[in-house]
Amino acid sequence: MNSIVFLVVIPLIAAFLSLFLEKLNKLAMYIVTLFNLIFSITVLMSGNIPFNVAIGGWRAPFGINFVVTDITIYFLLLVNIAALISITVVNNIKEYQFYSFYFVLLAATNGMVLTGDMFNFYLFTELSTFAIAGLVAYKRDRLSTGAALKFLILSSTASLFSLASIGLIYKTLGTLNFADIALKLSKLNQASYNLILILFLSSMLVELKIFPFNLWVVKSYEGSITSVNMFTHGMLGTAGIYGAIRILLIVFPNMYSTNISKVLIILSVFTVLIGEVGALKEKNLVKILAFSSMAQMGVFMFGIALGSFESIKGALYIVVSNYLAKLVMFLVTKQYSNAVESKNYIDMKGLGRKYPILAISFTIAALSLMGMPFFAGFWGKFSIVVSALALGKLSTIGIAILLIASVVEGVYYLRISHTFFAEKDVNSVNISRVYSLIPFVLAAIILAIGIYPNFIEQILWNVIDEIKNAPDKYINIILSLK
């Protein structure tokens, strides 16, 4: 399966070509994205997962390699599906820059998920933030320019930290391959281990939107167009989550014996609190979604930081629910805000009565984010709560605060849903019913997971299994150890 490289190469070639394609860019965007998606599905179906591709024939610890395991392929699919859904809302964009940046983003996020090498991960991360900054700046007004610049400065600073961490890893272990690092890290002394982890973590937390690394979030979301929001959420965000799972859980599993995991618990609780409370008074729907996605990442991080397999499973449920729900919400926001030419949700009053499917999808997504039963988010919340209560005082206090924050979340989300359904005449507004389709399907998936979790449970256990048996399922495959 050496052809897996095409997932990165083809979008990169497309990025170059986009300079010349002009009007064909949109078509190219669809073709490349579909290619990526279909290719990933083929890989999933081919049945020879897990496998390891050594680029240029250099064997694992020395060369650059792409790895495809269960986790990889699921996240690959998530990234590419998000890409496909997001580009459906791209219209009337003529500038080739947008398309170039998009292709770069696609290549970078695919690369982030595929790579088995620390330095490449850094490179792809840098590339994707670069692309996102460019896409955020697309609107060319004051807000988006400021947001993009500030995001760029923050992420460059952060990436330099991770570069330093990579240098340290190379200095101490003499390798940059994930599997090799994982194998050798345990021999490292505690202080160096912690320093490496801290430096790397601090750059990764920027993408994971954890407070206090997340000051870019709200501005970037507010300043960019909806499709870019969906890129940020569905592609960059998902790839970042993949990074967190791969690197924290498989490469640095010893983290849980240090105090860093406790600091992470505290930070994630703060993130949730700040995200939920910040959204309480907000009127701009996009900003609300930004705050909320921050909070959801906090919940995810909380689950990861707890470190029990059940809580990780809960965190993964949260990822799935947040992934689907936010896509739905951005799609709905896009349609509604276009219709009333405002992002203030109060202006969207009454739209739900005329276009109920969009509003119902939004409500379902919101309920899932709130962790309501019969929706996907509930299983995540339930797992995290149960495991948090078993893990001592800090996590108990943490989960209590998290639950109270979810009350706030419930209030502001259902307030929005209510506004959609409120009584008001909205005859002048017109939205094509076609746009209801994707939100509806996504919302139906949320509902299906909520009611019948068996299917997704199986997949998540595969993921957990890989984390649990990392030496067998990941390290040895790559290093071809028997």
Add this chain to the structure above:
Amino acid sequence: MIELLLVPLITTLVLAFFIRYKRITWTLFLAANGFVLYKLYSIYGIWNLSYKVDTAYKILGAELTLGVSNNPIGWYFAFFSALITLLISLFSIGFNKNSRSNVSVIWMLIIFSNLGIFFAQDWVTFFMMWELMGWTSFFAITNGKDKALDGAKYYLALSLFGAALMLIAISVLAQYTGTFQIFASAYGLLQIINSSTKLGIGILLLFLTTFLIKSAIFPFYMWPQKVYSEGPEDYITFMSSVMIKYGIYPMAIFIVPVVGSADLPMILNTGNVLQYTIGYLGAISAILGTILAIFQTDMKKLFAYSSVANMGYILLGFSSMTIVGFEGSLFHVVNHMILKAAIFLTLAAVVFRTGESEMHKLGGLVYRMPLTFMTFLLGIIAAAGIPPLNGFGSKWMIIQALMSKRMVVFAIAMIFASTGAFMYLFRALASIFLGQLPDRYKDVKEVPPTMAIPMFIMMVIMLLTGVVPGVVMKPLTSALKAVGYNVEVASWTTLEGSLKNSVIDLKIVFYMFVAGVIISALMYFFGNKSEKVPQNDNYTAGEYPEEWGVDADRFNYSYAFYQPFKEMFEPLLESVSIDGFFASIGRNFEFLSSTIQGLFKRGEGAVLLFSIGVLLLILGGLII
């Protein structure tokens, strides 16, 4: 068993499809409720019915199983709530003819959760249904109206908060007992209380708080008035009669058995600490609810507080922890369901015809809506707990239980509340229906038959349960017997108290009342004829103000009805303002929210905060 849950669910989908056709939806709604009632009737006595779903979802190392089962007490709650719901849904057909929004879809979903709550076999199922009920209520209350949003938000926040507490409680309990089954975990909790008291009581209090929130007991008594005053009236009828009992049901099957058999420190040899906690909460709710109800000017708010007081009675009955008190409480649950439904239906009818819910703007409606008046009259007689109607029996049993356990404070609170009930109930009666009819309501008509029939049936039911309490007590006592309580199945008309020689036969009470009325009616007919004259004949002393070019002013004494009384209590009520406390929580959150928004709005400190974050991590990782 499963079709009982599936039918409401499928109906919800169908209703959602037909949401724009009111006639179809409400008829379907009625039919579904009819089916539910019939189904419930047919599963009476088959206590081994159950339905289980095995999921692959792993929690606490085991795969989760969700299940519903036909448990006797749950059946008792479910059956009577289904009966009331059926009547309300009949009323709704007429009531919703002109409404702009259609609440039936979300209401059907609530009925689904209603059945789920009453039949849940394990805490997870229970919790799922509980949460479902919380957010669906939010949408049902607002029903597209902005003015209802505040109350609905308040309710939502409280129920989400309660659900969060319950989730914690369920998880901790499952960790220690290893099971999610409700009855098994009750036993487990008892053992936890006996081995490590603090933890056990902590879990119990978490559960209790959740249930108190839903049943509007003391610290959480504010939501009914906020919600009832703005929600759609027919749904509010359902809410005030049925939904407010959701907190009582788990208390009856879980809290009461555990508290009753736990080995805890006693107070004055009459009851343990938790028993008194429950009792005091109930007593405060009963008294506070009564006093606040007396001061309301909005009739829906008045009856909202009356609900608070009634929930207080039920808690008082529980706190006695005797079988009579327990039976009395459960009996009062159904009685309150019936009489509150009857009262709120009449209020809905009044609002339907006049569009007004401030009592002092109404008056004299008895001239125009006699049937509504009669229903209301019987409703308030029942609510006041006056014998030939149904509120009496249960209140009597509760007082008996309290007296036999020598819980004097609670007994006095109970009497205070039920005497106070006369005050607010009569005030509502006088202000809405009696007195002089304002000119603007001259053309008000009696409600149409679809609305009149359920009201009439309500009257019959109230009288029936008042005179023949066996129609409720027989299923109740059989249910209690089926779950293992040591009780005799009650007879049709007698109620048994717990003191010496305290068996009352409500049939005799009714006969005596009839005898009294007959004697008095004889007196009445014995007297000389009376003549029916219009109000002004007497009121303006036989003169005709129109002739002098002035209109006869119509005024009722109804605005500051209990002003002297209010002045007595005002300082007290101002000093204990729970509402202010909750409002200040809301304000603090909003202030915090603006601060956070400010932080994220500028965004230039990103790198600084980033560095702080790194320092924190270093602090955690390297130094500590």
Add this chain to the structure above:
Amino acid sequence: MTKVFILSSLSLVFVGLYGVLTRKNIVKILIALNIIETGINMLLVAFGYIEGGLTPILQSDLSIANLDKMVDPVPQALVLTSIVIGLGTTAFALALAMRYKNTHNSISIRATDEEGVNV
């Protein structure tokens, strides 16, 4: 010698960080970022440096025999890549800064992003 390299590169990092944190001018911030980057690059090169080592080019048998005396080439390759990335970032950031100047009429990072408000 390596220690001197490491220490000087670390001091560069902190100087740069100080610049990023305290400067208001965007161009100065970007310069400070570049200083950090240089520091980190130097750090990486220093990690691979061996005192008195050989150039890591395989040209004769002699060099093969002295493999362990060779300077590690990997960090240098990494640094080359990261310099390229840094260049790209700086260029892009400067382009954005130009637009920032146009839209905000200021190159202070503290300029408000709200529409229609003059600085």
Add this chain to the structure above:
Amino acid sequence: MMAVLRVFLFGIFAIFIGLLFMGIGRKVIARIQLRYGPPFYQAFLDVGKLFARKSITHNFVMDLGMVMALGGLLATMLFVPIAGHVAVKTSTNLIVIMYLMAIGYLGMAMAVAASGNPNATIGVSRALTMMLGYEVPFFTVILGLIIVNGTSSLELISQSQAGSILNWNMIKFPLAFIAAEIALQAMMGEKPFDAMIAPAEIASGPMVELSGKYLGLAFLTHAVSIFVETAIIVNLFMGGASNIFTFVLKQFEIYLITIFIEAVFPRFKIEQAVKFLWTVPIGIAVLQLLLILL
């Protein structure tokens, strides 16, 4: 048939005794106030005259309410043991009696409120406020007695005091008796607790719009309520009686106390009355309750 006759006789008896008491009461008050006063049978004459007059009504609620008022009180009266006799065999439960009494008051209140006169409604509002004032101390007293006797049956409580006068609850629990007496004063609506009638302020309050047989029914209601209330006190505190004559005599003693107080006291404002009822009699009753419990 026998039972029906019995019930009927009890009713007539109560009305007769009540009216007689009212008449005597008026005479006694007049004598205390150094007036001559009407003859002791004046109440019968009044009622007779009122029933013979034509009257006016505004709606059916007035008729219904007045019938309900008298009917409710008569029903209550049938539950009260009179010298050991009860109209029908029941457990003469005190709580039932207390609640049944309320239906009479409710009917009365409904009828006068339906008359549409604000003065009447003001009167009712005061009466109900007063009711909250006296029910609480009265119940506190009853609660003590119920706890002592372990029963809420009025008949059993009165039987437990059989024998010498020292067995009377009046002697055993004097504080309770005092509290009950004060509450009784309010219950009967006599001075100083007659703010609900207050002719000078609100034109006799509830009675303002009543005429003819409606007023007559109101009179009868008042008569029966006097009978019932005094009978309850006699049963509770004076050990009932072995024959009806003694019983009525004891009732009369109780009524006389009320009348004496009525004759010499001015009127409380309504909030003063409630405050008084919630401090003095409740304090006494609670003291008694504590003595009983501890």
